[in-house]
Amino acid sequence: MIIKNLTVRFGAFTAVDDVTLEIPQGAIVGLVGESGSGKSTLAKAVTGLVPYRGEITGADPRRIQMVFQNPYASLDPRMTVGASVGEGLRLPRAERQAEVERLLSLVSLPATLAGRYPRELSGGMRQRVAIARALGARPELLVADEITSALDVSVQGAVLNLVRSLREELGLSMLFISHNLAVVRYVADVVAVMHQGKLVETGPTEEVVGAPRHDYTRSLLEAVPRL
Amino acid sequence: MRHLLRTPAGLAGTVLVTAMVVLAVIGPPIWGAEAEHIDPAVILQGVSDAHPLGTDNLGRDILARVLVAGRLSLVLALLTTLIGAVAGVVLGALPSVLPRRGARLVTGTVNALVAFPSLLLAMFTAVISGLGARGAVLGIGVALAPGFARLTQTLAASVAGADYVAAARMLGVPRLRIMTRHVLPNIAEPLILNLTQALGSALLALAGMSFLGLGVQPPSFDWGRLLFDGFGRIYDTPAVALGPAVAVALAGIGFNLLGDALARAAARGNATVRAVPGAGAVPHEESEPDPEAVLEVRDLTVTFPGGVTPVRGLSLTIAPGEIVGLVGESGSGKSLTASAVGGLVPYPGEVTASRMRLCGNDLDDLTEQRRRKLLGTSLAMVFQDPMASLNPALRIGGQLAEVATVHQGATRAQAWERAVDRLDHVRIPEPARRARQHPHELSGGMRQRVVIAMGLMGTPRLIIADEPTTALDVTVQRQILRLLRQVTAETGAATLFISHDIAVVGELCHRVVVMYAGRVVEELPVERLATGAAHPYTRALVASLPDMETDRSQPLASIPGRQPAPAEVGPGCAFADRCELASERCAELPPLVPYGKAHRVACWEAS
Ligand SMILES: Nc1ncnc2c1ncn2[C@@H]1O[C@H](COP(=O)(O)OP(=O)(O)O)[C@@H](O)[C@H]1O
Numbered sequence: 165m166i167i168k169n170l171t172v173r174f175g176a177f178t179a180v181d182d183v184t185l186e187i188p189q190g191a192i193v194g195l196v197g198e199s200g201s202g203k204s205t206l207a208k209a210v211t212g213l214v215p216y217r218g219e220i221t222g223a224d225p226r227r228i229q230m231v232f233q234n235p236y237a238s239l240d241p242r243m244t245v246g247a248s249v250g251e252g253l254r255l256p257r258a259e260r261q262a263e264v265e266r267l268l269s270l271v272s273l274p275a276t277l278a279g280r281y282p283r284e285l286s287g288g289m290r291q292r293v294a295i296a297r298a299l300g301a302r303p304e305l306l307v308a309d310e311i312t313s314a315l316d317v318s319v320q321g322a323v324l325n326l327v328r329s330l331r332e333e334l335g336l337s338m339l340f341i342s343h344n345l346a347v348v349r350y351v352a353d354v355v356a357v358m359h360q361g362k363l364v365e366t367g368p369t370e371e372v373v374g375a376p377r378h379d380y381t382r383s384l385l386e387a388v389p390r391l
Numbered sequence: 392m393r394h395l396l397r398t399p400a401g402l403a404g405t406v407l408v409t410a411m412v413v414l415a416v417i418g419p420p421i422w423g424a425e426a427e428h429i430d431p432a433v434i435l436q437g438v439s440d441a442h443p444l445g446t447d448n449l450g451r452d453i454l455a456r457v458l459v460a461g462r463l464s465l466v467l468a469l470l471t472t473l474i475g476a477v478a479g480v481v482l483g484a485l486p487s488v489l490p491r492r493g494a495r496l497v498t499g500t501v502n503a504l505v506a507f508p509s510l511l512l513a514m515f516t517a518v519i520s521g522l523g524a525r526g527a528v529l530g531i532g533v534a535l536a537p538g539f540a541r542l543t544q545t546l547a548a549s550v551a552g553a554d555y556v557a558a559a560r561m562l563g564v565p566r567l568r569i570m571t572r573h574v575l576p577n578i579a580e581p582l583i584l585n586l587t588q589a590l591g592s593a594l595l596a597l598a599g600m601s602f603l604g605l606g607v608q609p610p611s612f613d614w615g616r617l618l619f620d621g622f623g624r625i626y627d628t629p630a631v632a633l634g635p636a637v638a639v640a641l642a643g644i645g646f647n648l649l650g651d652a653l654a655r656a657a658a659r660g661n662a663t664v665r666a667v668p669g670a671g672a673v674p675h676e677e678s679e680p681d682p683e684a685v686l687e688v689r690d691l692t693v694t695f696p697g698g699v700t701p702v703r704g705l706s707l708t709i710a711p712g713e714i715v716g717l718v719g720e721s722g723s724g725k726s727l728t729a730s731a732v733g734g735l736v737p738y739p740g741e742v743t744a745s746r747m748r749l750c751g752n753d754l755d756d757l758t759e760q761r762r763r764k765l766l767g768t769s770l771a772m773v774f775q776d777p778m779a780s781l782n783p784a785l786r787i788g789g790q791l792a793e794v795a796t797v798h799q800g801a802t803r804a805q806a807w808e809r810a811v812d813r814l815d816h817v818r819i820p821e822p823a824r825r826a827r828q829h830p831h832e833l834s835g836g837m838r839q840r841v842v843i844a845m846g847l848m849g850t851p852r853l854i855i856a857d858e859p860t861t862a863l864d865v866t867v868q869r870q871i872l873r874l875l876r877q878v879t880a881e882t883g884a885a886t887l888f889i890s891h892d893i894a895v896v897g898e899l900c901h902r903v904v905v906m907y908a909g910r911v912v913e914e915l916p917v918e919r920l921a922t923g924a925a926h927p928y929t930r931a932l933v934a935s936l937p938d939m940e941t942d943r944s945q946p947l948a949s950i951p952g953r954q955p956a957p958a959e960v961g962p963g964c965a966f967a968d969r970c971e972l973a974s975e976r977c978a979e980l981p982p983l984v985p986y987g988k989a990h991r992v993a994c995w996e997a998s
C-alpha cells in the first residue's frame with residue numbers, strides 16, 4: 165500500500181503535511197514521534213475516519229482496520245466479547261459463532277471468553293479482543309495506534325509477540341504507531357519518524373536506530389529511558 | 392441501593408414515592424365508592440370527624456377524593472413524562488443517524504425549542520389540542536421534550552466519540568444499528584435518572600394546569616382539579632384546599648428527592664471526600680520512629696466496603712534528598728498509597744496505619760487544622776493530569792500566588808512576584824507573560840512544570856509525583872524528570888515517584904519499591920534493579936521490558952495471567968498463580984525480609 169502526498173487540515177492548522185509512505189506487503193512499518201506530531205491523524209486518515217487530501221493506493225479501504233490505544237474505551241462495555249468480535253461479520257448465526265472462536269484463538273484467547281464482558285478482562289486481554297475484532301474483517305492493513313502504551317509492561321510483551329506472530333502467520337501488513345522507540349524497534353521492519361506533521365526520516369529499522377540522520381531522530385533516541 | 396437509603400434525602404424520596412405508588416394501586420378500590428357518594432345532607436361542610444377534610448358541593452368526602460385522585464394524577468404524570476422522553480430521545484438521537492444536513496436542521500430546531508419558554512410551549516400545545524386531560528398531557532409532554540432532546544444529544548455525542556463506535560464504523564456497521572446497539576444502551580442510565588426528576592415536574596405542572604381549569608375536567612378529578620374546586624373556599628374552610636395541595640407537594644418533592652439521590656448514587660464512584668488518616672490506628676509500635684526520615688509509614692492499610700483492600704500493610708520510609716520509586720502494575724495500590732499520605736482517600740475508603748509520620752510529626756496526634764496546615768506547607772503533589780491540580784478558570788500566576796497568600800501570609804504583590812520567580816525556576820520561558828495566561832493556553836509539559844512550580848511556592852519537604860510523565864512524550868518526559876531531580880537536590884525534599892514504567896523509575900530514582908496486589912514485594916537500591924532483583928515478579932518486569940539492545944529474533948518475556956483484584960487477594964503469596972517458582976510453601980504469605988544491603992524481598996524462594 166502506498167500513501168501519497170497525504171495532507172490533513174483542521175481549519176488553518178495542518179496536522180499531517182504532505183506525507184508519502186510505502187507500507188510493503190507483509191511488512192510492519194513503525195511510526196514514531198511525539199504526541200501532537202500527527203501520528204494518530206495519519207492513522208485516522210488511512211482508515212477513513214477523517215477526510216484528507218492526497219492518495220492512498222493498493223488497498224481496499226474496507227479492508228483497512230484499526231486497533232486503538234485505550235483498551236478500556238475501545239470495547240462497548242455493554243456487549244459481550246463474542247458480540248463485539250462478531251459485530252462486523254456478515255455470516256449466518258451458526259457460522260458466526262465458529263468464526264468468533266477462530267478469531268479468539270488467533271489471538272490466543274480461549275473460546276469461553278466469548279460470553280464475558282470487557283469489565284471482567286485485564287487490559288492485555290481486552291487489547292487481544294480488539295485485535296480479534298479487527299482481524300474479523302480480514303484486513304489487508306492493520307493500523308495499530310499506541311496499542312501497548314496503556315498496558316503494563318508485564319503484558320506488553322505478550323501483545324508485541326502476538327503482533328509479530330500475526331505478521332508471520334497471516335502475512336498481515338501493519339502500520340504500528342508508538343512513541344516508544346524501543347517498542348517500535350522490536351516489532352518494525354521499517355521506521356518512519358514524524359515531527360510536526362511531516363515525515364523527517366524513513367528507513368530500515370536497524371539503519372534508523374543505528375545511524376540516525378535527522379536531529380529529531382537523534383533526540384528521540386537519547387530520550388529513551390534505560391535501566 | 393444501600394447508598395440510596397443511607398442519606399436522609401434518599402430515604403425520604405424512596406418512602407414518599409413508594410407511598411404514592413401504593414396509594415395509586417389501592418386508593419380507588421378502597422375509597423372509590425365513598426369518593427363518588429353524593430350526599431345532599433352534608434353539602435359544603437367543614438372539618439368534622441366523619442369528614443376529616445370536609446365535603447364538596449355535592450356532599451362527597453374530600454379526603455376519600457384526594458386518596459382516589461392519586462391514581463389519575465400519577466398515571467397522567469407518567470404518560471406525560473413518557474411522551475416527553477420518547478419525543479426527546481428520538482429528536483436527540485436523530486442527528487447521530489441522519490445525514491449531515493438533516494442533522495443540522497434537527498439540532499437547530501432543538502436549540503430553538505430549548506430556548507423557548509416551556510410554559511408557553513405547554514399552553515400553546517394544550518390550547519391547540521383542546522381543553523382537558525389530553526391537552527394538558529400533550530402540552531406538558533411537548534414542553535418536556537426539548538430538555539430530554541438536549542440531554543440525549545449531549546450524552547450521545549460523547550458516546551459517539553468513543554473508540555468502540557469508531558471501531559464499529561470501520562467494520563461497516565450501519566448508523567441506525569450503531570445507535571441502537573452502542574449509543575442508546577450506554578446513555579440509558581443517566582436518561583432514566585432524568586426521567587425520575589421529570590416525573591416530579593410533570594406532576595406539578597399537570598396539577599397546575601388542572602388548577603387553572605385547563606386540565607382534567609369533571610366528572611374526572613385529579614389533585615389539581617380538587618385544588619381548583621376547593622380554592623374558592625380556602626378562606627372559610629382551608630382544609631378542603633390544603634388536602635390536595637399537600638398531596639401534590641409531597642409527590643413532587645418525593646420524585647425530585649429520589650431523582651437527586653439516584654443521580655448522586657450513580658456519581659458516587661468518582662466523589663472525592665477527605666478521610667481521616669489513621670482512624671483506628673494501633674497505638675503501640677514496637678520500633679522507635681526514625682528521626683531522620685521525612686516520611687515514615689508503618690502498616691498502612693486502605694479498605695473499601697465489601698472486603699476490598701487495595702493496600703495491605705505497606706511500610707515506607709523516605710530520607711531527605713532521596714527519590715524513592717514506587718512501581719507496580721495498575722491496580723497494585725500505588726495511587727491509593729499516595730492518597731493516604733496526603734489524606735485524600737475518597738469516601739468511603741478507610742485508612743489505618745500503626746505509624747504515619749511527616750517531618751517528625753505524628754499525623755494522628757495533630758488536630759485537623761494543624762494537619763491541614765502541615766500538609767499544605769510541606770507536601771507538594773504532582774499528578775498524571777496536571778489539570779487535576781489547576782483551576783481552568785484562573786490565571787496561572789494567581790493560582791500560584793494564592794498558595795503564598797494563604798499559607799505564608801504574603802501580600803498579593805509579593806506573592807505574584809514569587810509566582811513569576813518560581814515559574815522562571817522551573818524553566819518556563821517568559822514567566823511574566825505565562826503567569827497571566829490560563830492553563831489551557833499551555834502544553835501538557837508546560838502545565839506539569841506549573842504544577843511543580845506550585846509545589847515550590849513554599850519549601851516542600853515531601854514531593855509525591857504520581858505518574859507525572861505518563862501522559863507526556865519521551866522528550867518532554869526527560870525534561871520533567873531532570874527538573875524533578877534538580878528540585879529534590881536543591882530543596883533536600885524527600886520524593887516519592889510513582890510509575891508503572893520500570894525504565895523511568897530506574898533512570899530517576901535512588902531506591903525502588905515494587906508493589907504487587909497491595910503489598911511491597913521487593914525494595915532495592917536502583918543499581919541492583921537491572922541484574923540484582925530477587926523477586927520473581929521484579930525479575931519478570933525487568934525481563935519483559937524491550938530496550939534498544941533487545942534481541943529481535945527472540946519472543947519477549949511476559950507474565951501470563953493477571954494480578955488479582957483487591958477483593959480477590961488470598962492469604963498466601965498473591966503472585967503464586969503467575970509464578971514459575973511457586974511451590975506449596977507459597978500458600979503461606981512470605982514476609983518482607985532483609986536480603987543483603989539495603990535490599991528486602993518477600994519471597995520464599997529468594998530468602
Ligand atoms: N474509591 C474506590 N473504591 C473502591 N476501590 C477502589 C477505589 N479507588 C481505587 N480502588 C481500587 O484499588 C486498587 C488500587 O488502585 P490504585 O491505587 O489506583 O492503583 P495504581 O495506582 O497502582 O494503579 C484498584 O483495584 C482500584 O480499583
Ligand code: SF4
Binds near residue numbers: 970971994
Ligand atoms: S513466594 Fe512463591 S509464589 Fe510468591 S514469588 Fe516467591 S516463589 Fe513465587
Ligand SMILES: [Mg+2]
Binds near residue numbers: 722726
Ligand atoms: Mg495510579
